[in-house]
Amino acid sequence: MRRFLSDLVAGALLAFALLPALSFGTASAQEARTVVARTVAMGADRARLTLEFSDGSDLVVGLEGGEVRVDGEAVGRYEVGGALEESWRTLVARTVQLDDEDLPRALVEWTPPEELDGDAAAVAARIDALMAGRFDTATVRARAEALAREADQLGRLDGLESLALLSRLEVLAGLEDVVQEMDDSDLRVVVDDHLEIGAGIEIEGSVLVVDGSLDLLGTVRGDVLVIDGSVDLHPGSRITGTLNLFDAEVDNDGGEVAGGIEVLEDVRRDREQELRSEILREIRSEMDFDTRGGPNWSSPFRAIGGAFGNILGTLVNVLVLGALGAALFHFAGQNMESVAEVARDSTGRAAVVGLAGGALVLPVFILGIVGLAVTIVGIPAILLWVLLFPAAVLVAGLMGYLAVARNLGVWLKRQRYGFTDWIRMTNPVTLVFGGLFALAAPFIVGEVLGIVGFLGVLEVLLVITGFSMSVFAAAVGFGAVLITRGGRKPEDWGAEFFTRRWPGRGSGSWGGSWKSAGDTAQEAAATATEAVWTATEATDEMTTEVDEEIREAAQEAEEAVHDVAEEIDEVLDDAEESVHETLNDSEAELERKRREYTEGTDHPDGPETESEGEGPAHD
Amino acid sequence: MTDLRHWTLGAFLAGALAFPAVLPEEASAQEWETFSSSRAVGDVARLDVRVRYGAGHFRVRPGKSGELYDVRLEYDASQFDPVLDFDGRRLEIGTDAHSRNINVKDDAGEMMLELSREVPTELLLEFGAVRADLDLGDMTLSELDVQTGASETTLDFSAPNRARMRSAEFQVGAADFKALNLGNLNADRLEFSAGVGEVVLDFGGDWSQDLEVNVAMGLGSLEMHIPEGIGVRLNKDSFLTSLDAPSMVEDGDRYYSENWDEAERRMTIDIDAAFGSIRILRTR
Numbered sequence: 048m049r050r051f052l053s054d055l056v057a058g059a060l061l062a063f064a065l066l067p068a069l070s071f072g073t074a075s076a077q078e079a080r081t082v083v084a085r086t087v088a089m090g091a092d093r094a095r096l097t098l099e100f101s102d103g104s105d106l107v108v109g110l111e112g113g114e115v116r117v118d119g120e121a122v123g124r125y126e127v128g129g130a131l132e133e134s135w136r137t138l139v140a141r142t143v144q145l146d147d148e149d150l151p152r153a154l155v156e157w158t159p160p161e162e163l164d165g166d167a168a169a170v171a172a173r174i175d176a177l178m179a180g181r182f183d184t185a186t187v188r189a190r191a192e193a194l195a196r197e198a199d200q201l202g203r204l205d206g207l208e209s210l211a212l213l214s215r216l217e218v219l220a221g222l223e224d225v226v227q228e229m230d231d232s233d234l235r236v237v238v239d240d241h242l243e244i245g246a247g248i249e250i251e252g253s254v255l256v257v258d259g260s261l262d263l264l265g266t267v268r269g270d271v272l273v274i275d276g277s278v279d280l281h282p283g284s285r286i287t288g289t290l291n292l293f294d295a296e297v298d299n300d301g302g303e304v305a306g307g308i309e310v311l312e313d314v315r316r317d318r319e320q321e322l323r324s325e326i327l328r329e330i331r332s333e334m335d336f337d338t339r340g341g342p343n344w345s346s347p348f349r350a351i352g353g354a355f356g357n358i359l360g361t362l363v364n365v366l367v368l369g370a371l372g373a374a375l376f377h378f379a380g381q382n383m384e385s386v387a388e389v390a391r392d393s394t395g396r397a398a399v400v401g402l403a404g405g406a407l408v409l410p411v412f413i414l415g416i417v418g419l420a421v422t423i424v425g426i427p428a429i430l431l432w433v434l435l436f437p438a439a440v441l442v443a444g445l446m447g448y449l450a451v452a453r454n455l456g457v458w459l460k461r462q463r464y465g466f467t468d469w470i471r472m473t474n475p476v477t478l479v480f481g482g483l484f485a486l487a488a489p490f491i492v493g494e495v496l497g498i499v500g501f502l503g504v505l506e507v508l509l510v511i512t513g514f515s516m517s518v519f520a521a522a523v524g525f526g527a528v529l530i531t532r533g534g535r536k537p538e539d540w541g542a543e544f545f546t547r548r549w550p551g552r553g554s555g556s557w558g559g560s561w562k563s564a565g566d567t568a569q570e571a572a573a574t575a576t577e578a579v580w581t582a583t584e585a586t587d588e589m590t591t592e593v594d595e596e597i598r599e600a601a602q603e604a605e606e607a608v609h610d611v612a613e614e615i616d617e618v619l620d621d622a623e624e625s626v627h628e629t630l631n632d633s634e635a636e637l638e639r640k641r642r643e644y645t646e647g648t649d650h651p652d653g654p655e656t657e658s659e660g661e662g663p664a665h666d
Numbered sequence: 667m668t669d670l671r672h673w674t675l676g677a678f679l680a681g682a683l684a685f686p687a688v689l690p691e692e693a694s695a696q697e698w699e700t701f702s703s704s705r706a707v708g709d710v711a712r713l714d715v716r717v718r719y720g721a722g723h724f725r726v727r728p729g730k731s732g733e734l735y736d737v738r739l740e741y742d743a744s745q746f747d748p749v750l751d752f753d754g755r756r757l758e759i760g761t762d763a764h765s766r767n768i769n770v771k772d773d774a775g776e777m778m779l780e781l782s783r784e785v786p787t788e789l790l791l792e793f794g795a796v797r798a799d800l801d802l803g804d805m806t807l808s809e810l811d812v813q814t815g816a817s818e819t820t821l822d823f824s825a826p827n828r829a830r831m832r833s834a835e836f837q838v839g840a841a842d843f844k845a846l847n848l849g850n851l852n853a854d855r856l857e858f859s860a861g862v863g864e865v866v867l868d869f870g871g872d873w874s875q876d877l878e879v880n881v882a883m884g885l886g887s888l889e890m891h892i893p894e895g896i897g898v899r900l901n902k903d904s905f906l907t908s909l910d911a912p913s914m915v916e917d918g919d920r921y922y923s924e925n926w927d928e929a930e931r932r933m934t935i936d937i938d939a940a941f942g943s944i945r946i947l948r949t950r
Contacts, residue, residue, distance in 0.1 A: 143738070
């Protein structure tokens with residue numbers, strides 16, 4: 048009961064405190080009262096609004112340190128940092144920006160947050176009533192309706208603007224993601240024109256400005272997209288969504304953009320990058336599909352163009368290789384003939400040697416580097432090795448391939464096909480070209496067949512055939528080059544080597560039956576091993592030489608040190624002897640003087656005579 | 667020379683006494699608050715504005731139509747209180763320091779003041795360690811008094827003053843001071859005194875009357891930019907002060923521009939200076 052009475056008394060006091068304001072508000076609701084001055088003080092623990100009215104009255108409402116104060120009197124409490132404070136701060140901050148016409152509307156239309164309850168809801172309702180009571184609601188309503196009508200008229204497309212917009216569809220298409228995210232329920236569009244959204248006007252929806260400008264003093268409850276234009280955000284203006292700019296400028300003089308400002312050039316750049324990647328993926332996918340022989344109905348012209356390009360590329364390769372072959376046969380014809388002879392007469396052996404040699408290229412290369420590095424003195428030669436070894440391998444491969452091409456040209460000529468009339472047996476260049484065309488033929492035919500989608504399988508088979516032929520030719524050629532040491536050695540060089548290196552194996556078994564496949568494999572392996580052996584041997588020799596040099600240098604250094612030590616000993620001996628002599632002389636002199644002094648003291652005038660000279664007394 | 671001592675001493679006193687000492691001492695944590703106030707013109711016929719601002723960035727510009735004043739303050743509540751007092755005729759505005767020793771940092775606050783364009787206004791601006799950007803064009807100023815301490819001030823009459831001003835006074839302490847388009851001042855007389863600093867007075871703009879300029883300079887340099895069409899007569903009373911006025915003809919203690927006799931608008935300059943340099947440049 049006592050609690051009830053105390054609450055009653057407190058409520059009566061509160062009502063008494065609010066009575067002047069409430070009664071005043073009610074009584075003057077019909078008057079056309081205007082605000083002549085407003086003052087806002089915002090701090091960490093306060094948000095106070097002071098209004099002065101045209102009739103001389105004033106109103107001070109503030110949330111300060113947990114208390115709701117009206118005209119300096121505490122009328123309730125609020126939760127610091129709660130919904131009421133947040134809503135009130137937003138309202139008070141807006142009042143600074145609004146003009147005199149829109150300020151009453153904002154204050155009257157303010158409603159307390161719905162989530163409030165209990166005392167907080169009650170005190171918020173009182174503030175709401177206080178605000179509404181101070182203004183002529185009819186005037187406010189009329190103003191709101193006028194603004195709503197004005198807002199409704201803004202940004203409505205006419206026919207010309209629609210046509211102008213059509214011309215910019217490609218830009219909009221490029222910004223598809225942004226456009227799709229915009230609220231298009233009530234989209235306002237301005238094309239090649241100026242749009243001003245005045246203070247107090249609220250647009251419920253998004254705004255699109257193309258080749259135009261936007262002056263925003265009011266509120267856009269949505270996103271704004273400006274393309275090739277400009278936007279001025281005036282004090283108090285608000286965009287609840289995102290302001291997107293594409294080739295556009297913004298001058299923000301105190302506006303609020305809740306969703307932030309996004310420059311779409313970056314977005315477009317990212318999008319272009321994505322498109323490029325997508326196109327590349329498609330091309331790669333399509334190339335893979337073509338290679339697999341799948342149909343390519345969707346792009347026949349591209350298939351023809353691609354095939355033509357590939358054929359052209361193959362022909363260029365043939366021409367370049369043919370030119371190199373002509374040069375090699377011109378400058379090293381004998382070598383080429385030797386290689387070609389081995390490739391022709393010992394094809395299998397050369398192929399195996401070539402494959403083995405190819406497999407050993409990398410190990411030998413690395414071993415060479417290691418060997419040179421181990422010798423220390425060979426380190427400078429590593430660079431030469433790194434440059435020259437791959438070049439030598441390349442030249443060897445080229446020589447062999449072209450020699451095989453020459454042999455193929457001979458074979459082709461002997462078939463007496465009509466299209467081989469231009470090949471002359473006496474002209475190695477035509478033979479090389481003939482062979483190269485033969486090697487390239489599967490690729491060329493395959494490309495032609497690939498244009499027709501359903502013959503893609505044949506294309507794949509031909510490509511595989513051509514690839515196999517080329518690899519085989521390269522292996523045979525490379526092997527022949529190795530066997531003949533670049534065309535300088537006779538055909539049975541390998542046999543001689545094996546006979547010499549492993550005599551126990553018998554020359555008959557290694558040097559005689561070259562036709563056996565097993566022997567051929569053994570010989571190939573032995574040839575490759577010989578290369579490694581030679582490299583190791585060279586490394587050993589170099590290591591031995593270096594060791595010898597080091598040993599000699601160490602010996603020389605030791606001798607030099609020995610000589611210096613002897614010289615030092617001699618000098619020390621001389622010095623010691625000299626010191627001894629000096630000491631002896633000094634002792635003798637001392638003895639002599641001591642003797643003279645002793646003798647002098649035995650005579651009366653002795654000491655006086657001594658004291659005038661450099662006598663012992665001074666020493 | 668008596669005037670010189672008077673003005674120089676006055677400028678220093680203004681800087682030293684008008685504002686609390688600005689010391690680089692450690693202060694308590696800053697508490698930033700904002701204060702905004704605006705008022706409609708209403709029935710206000712004349713306005714007497716006094717602005718005192720101690721430290722920060724100070725801006726003044728003409729306001730919107732129908733607006734008497736609009737002030738926005740961002741300040742450190744741990745050191746300052748906002749001041750706003752309007753009695754229907756007189757407006758006092760600015761900040762009031764809690765103590766004489768205030769801590770000035772890079773971010774020392776900001777004050778933006780918009781003043782009525784239409785209402786005749788007497789304007790007194792006093793500021794200390796302030797970076798000031800003052801656009802006083804297109805207002806109706808009947809009197810102007812600018813007093814600065816250790817400031818960096820740019821004053822621009824970007825458009826002609828709407829009222830005829832009896833006199834304008836600029837008292838500059840240890841400061842860099844630049845006044846632009848003083849031809850738009852629409853004043854009979856300009857009194858300028860400076861203690862230490864670099865001063866540029868640009869007299870461009872629309873000249874509607876002759877102007878009398880009295881300059882008292884202490885240590886520092888003064889550069890005056892005067893349009894070629896204005897006739898200029900210069901009286902110099904100086905001590906160890908160089909004068910560079912290549913376009914003027916010397917006649918005893920006076921210097922005349924070549925167009926003095928026939929110029930439509932004339933400007934008479936009396937300079938009382940010591941230990942400085944003065945340059946007179948003619949502009950197109």
